[in-house]
Amino acid sequence: MTTAPATKSVGSRIGSLFSRAEIAAPADIESAALRSDRFRLEREGDWRRLEEIVVRMEKGGVRKISDEDLLALPTLYRTAASSLSVARETSLDAATLGYLESLVQRAWFQVYGPRKGLFGWLREFFLGGWSRAVREIWLDVCIALFVMVSGAIVGWLLVAQDTDWYYRLMPAGLAGGRVPGASRETLMETLQVEESSGGLSAFAAYLFSNNAGVCILAFALGFAFGIPSLLLLIHNMAMLGAIVWLFAGQDLGWEFGAWLSVHGTTELFGILLAGAAGLHIGRSMAFPGERSILDAASQAGRRSAVVMVGVVLMMVVAALLEAFPRQLVAGTGSRYMIGGMFLTFWLAYFYLYQPAPVDEDAE
Amino acid sequence: MSARADRTGAANKRQRTLITPEGLSVPITIASRGSRFGALVLDWLIIILGMLMIRWLINFIGGGVLDEAAGAAEEAVSGAGEFLFVVQVIVLFLAWYGYFLVQELGPRGATLGKRAVGIRVAARGGGRLPPEAIIARNLLRDIEMFFPLVFVLVALIVSAVGEDTGNMIWAAIVWLLIFALFPFFNKDALRAGDVIAGTWVVEAPRTKLAEALSTQGAAAKGSSAVTGVRYDFGDEELSVYGEHELQTLERMLRDAQPEALSAVHATICNKIGWDPGAGDERAFLEAFYAQLRAKLEGDMRFGKRKADKFSDAS
Numbered sequence: 270m271t272t273a274p275a276t277k278s279v280g281s282r283i284g285s286l287f288s289r290a291e292i293a294a295p296a297d298i299e300s301a302a303l304r305s306d307r308f309r310l311e312r313e314g315d316w317r318r319l320e321e322i323v324v325r326m327e328k329g330g331v332r333k334i335s336d337e338d339l340l341a342l343p344t345l346y347r348t349a350a351s352s353l354s355v356a357r358e359t360s361l362d363a364a365t366l367g368y369l370e371s372l373v374q375r376a377w378f379q380v381y382g383p384r385k386g387l388f389g390w391l392r393e394f395f396l397g398g399w400s401r402a403v404r405e406i407w408l409d410v411c412i413a414l415f416v417m418v419s420g421a422i423v424g425w426l427l428v429a430q431d432t433d434w435y436y437r438l439m440p441a442g443l444a445g446g447r448v449p450g451a452s453r454e455t456l457m458e459t460l461q462v463e464e465s466s467g468g469l470s471a472f473a474a475y476l477f478s479n480n481a482g483v484c485i486l487a488f489a490l491g492f493a494f495g496i497p498s499l500l501l502l503i504h505n506m507a508m509l510g511a512i513v514w515l516f517a518g519q520d521l522g523w524e525f526g527a528w529l530s531v532h533g534t535t536e537l538f539g540i541l542l543a544g545a546a547g548l549h550i551g552r553s554m555a556f557p558g559e560r561s562i563l564d565a566a567s568q569a570g571r572r573s574a575v576v577m578v579g580v581v582l583m584m585v586v587a588a589l590l591e592a593f594p595r596q597l598v599a600g601t602g603s604r605y606m607i608g609g610m611f612l613t614f615w616l617a618y619f620y621l622y623q624p625a626p627v628d629e630d631a632e
Numbered sequence: 633m634s635a636r637a638d639r640t641g642a643a644n645k646r647q648r649t650l651i652t653p654e655g656l657s658v659p660i661t662i663a664s665r666g667s668r669f670g671a672l673v674l675d676w677l678i679i680i681l682g683m684l685m686i687r688w689l690i691n692f693i694g695g696g697v698l699d700e701a702a703g704a705a706e707e708a709v710s711g712a713g714e715f716l717f718v719v720q721v722i723v724l725f726l727a728w729y730g731y732f733l734v735q736e737l738g739p740r741g742a743t744l745g746k747r748a749v750g751i752r753v754a755a756r757g758g759g760r761l762p763p764e765a766i767i768a769r770n771l772l773r774d775i776e777m778f779f780p781l782v783f784v785l786v787a788l789i790v791s792a793v794g795e796d797t798g799n800m801i802w803a804a805i806v807w808l809l810i811f812a813l814f815p816f817f818n819k820d821a822l823r824a825g826d827v828i829a830g831t832w833v834v835e836a837p838r839t840k841l842a843e844a845l846s847t848q849g850a851a852a853k854g855s856s857a858v859t860g861v862r863y864d865f866g867d868e869e870l871s872v873y874g875e876h877e878l879q880t881l882e883r884m885l886r887d888a889q890p891e892a893l894s895a896v897h898a899t900i901c902n903k904i905g906w907d908p909g910a911g912d913e914r915a916f917l918e919a920f921y922a923q924l925r926a927k928l929e930g931d932m933r934f935g936k937r938k939a940d941k942f943s944d945a946s
Contacts, residue, residue, distance in 0.1 A: 303922065303925060303929065304929065310844060313841065326739055327739050350656045350658075351656075354656065354657075359932060359933065361925050361932070362925075364839075364841075364842040364882065365841070367837070367839050368839045368840070368841045370659050370837075371837040371839040373656075374659070374837075375836070375838070377650070377652060378754070378836075381759075382741075387737055390763045477725075485774060486774075486775060486779070489774060492772065492827075563827060563830070566827050567827070567828065567830025567831075570765075570827075570828030571765055573828075574764045574829070575767075577767070577768075577771055578767060
């Protein structure tokens, strides 16, 4: 009681700056006139230690924390949480209550934080997570597939009836020399290989960023009950149907198929999955069943997000295929072989590769 | 419910309680829409500035080859220029999606902009925050804000050139408004991405532990250091005020503005019928605070709470 409390508390504050592990009990507990302040001063050391561990975890993850601190964390968290509930009933010190609430919340986020990092998540993703998510949305994949096939047929039929439709379906920039009435030679030329690989990787990068954007759009539009996603699929496939009609008219259908299949099997599969993922969200929001709409949407959204990470990767593969092998490999047979191989690979990976789920975050 | 003196009505509406697996209730506050918008603007500024810097750096290294590559992607360009173009496209893509993903997946659950305004992403209802949720909420950001904004800009530019844009600009504006106003139509201020991902954005206060008031000055000793006077208040005088006034007084004592303190001093003296002197306001208030708190906390232990000066202890 003889020492001035102010100087003492400054001393303890400086002390806590320098000493990490041991934080001395601050001020003299006896000097506090109030019971609730004595309660606080007795436990303050634990709170500060918890805060210090939490700050370090927020800064650099778990790796920088010593084993001793990591073991103490759950206990300290529970201590702070029970201090909070006692303080709420016994103390009117707003500053302490505010501090405890923020401390408990921050500690809670760390104690119940994400258990695996990005790297661990990716491992789980490749070793089963991705293919499982794709299998889980099988119904939406079927619907999207049906829509895409009918879109292509519709595109074909429309153009076959009236050539004007071709110009309506195809943006002028994309068509190039591929217009109705073009000679067989012109069309053949568009299927030829490039002489060198110059400029192709830039082309690939451009294609990827473009296609990935379209896929993300197809997914995100699922939010409007999936209908815009389906429209996007129909539009894209109607364009495809129109081009197929064009080439088939000049007896180049088989060659065009080869040209397309190199990257198309991967790209169209990716677009199919993106559309299905969007549809999955839309469908579960429209028909949530027993769950609340918000629960249904978030379950579907998380599942679809896994599919979408895969779709972006497929778009990388497709862009590489589109830029290099398609422009460099000439033979119809070898083009079909590359495309077929990739299709087989994707199908096998998604539907035959079924490792047991690592069920570590059952919530 | 404890009286939260410093919270206004609007903030109370945003209070939620998480029940942890141990059965403890952790209070959280939903982030305000304004602070979320501020965070988004900050993040976009950071990304755009970062991209400009990278662009400048690439230009600095590559000189003119980049423009050549961009202009003539189909033709044969030098290998270096092409490489730089590829790097640029990939960097742009990664910066756009990776910036939010990597930071929100980290232990803070917040981007730089969110950290600056003191908010973070959390799982709705208080579960773990899985990476899928972060991915889902960020994939939707593009259609919510970015695409319609670009559409509006493009439409404006096209119409400025003099071409007819038809209804495109209105469609884009309606699209933008639907998503931009989405958070205003639900109580948790969820945007579309939050709905899909099962997340919400909450305040992440980082409060420092303040000094205990009752260990200092007249609150501890009961007498003034300046004049040596002992301030003792009777039960009658202390029962004028409640918890709200106590916590207001606490805030004033911590922030310690001498003029404000003397005003409070005068008000309290007036209220309890003392003659307000001058020169020793702080000691008076410290003593009053400590005794009022002792009384209110004593009542609290017997289950009597007095929220503010208007309410009877109940």
